[in-house]
Each structure stands twice: as structure tokens, then as C-alpha cells.
Amino acid sequence: MTDQNGRPETHRPQTPEPCLPPALRKPRLRRWEASDYLRIAHGITIAPATLAKMASVGGGPAYNKANRTPLYPVEELDRWAAARLGNLVHSTSEMGE
8 A cells, every 4th residue: 555645655553552661561460550551551540459349249350360469461451441441432322222
């Protein structure tokens, strides 16, 4: 494909990658790191205590346990965030569908 000036188009990502601090670039994150990751990467503000409650009653992202430490795989956080955000809509009338 070419751009409007006839030059080859370079690949541009759909959404810019968030600038994550080094502590959040690991494959698995502790609960407080998962909370920060969801806020930075997806705009979902959720407290670590809420993630702990969801781990007890359900509804939160999947996690592994290393001894007593819950570790949230980044892929699972992304999957959970996408499901929680839902589909894009153009108007409130689409919400009921």
C-alpha cells in the first residue's frame, strides 16, 4: 500500500503502546503491580484490595499462586480488561442490544 504521496506506507499500530515502567514489564505481576498495569495500559482503575476480593468471590482476572503470592499473567490481565470494557458503541441506544 502507498500513502497519499505515493510512498510505501509504514506499519502503524492501531493503538499506541503505553509507556510502562520497568517494574510492569514482567510476564507475571503481583497484585499491586496488576492494579497499576490495568490503570496504565487499559485505563481501568481498580484497587489491589478489590482484586483480592475478586480473587475470593470471583469475577476478577485469573492468576497463579507462587507459595502465598498471587501472580497475574499479563495476558490474562489484558483478556480480563478487554472483556470488562466490552464492545465499542456509537450511541447509548446500542447499549441495550
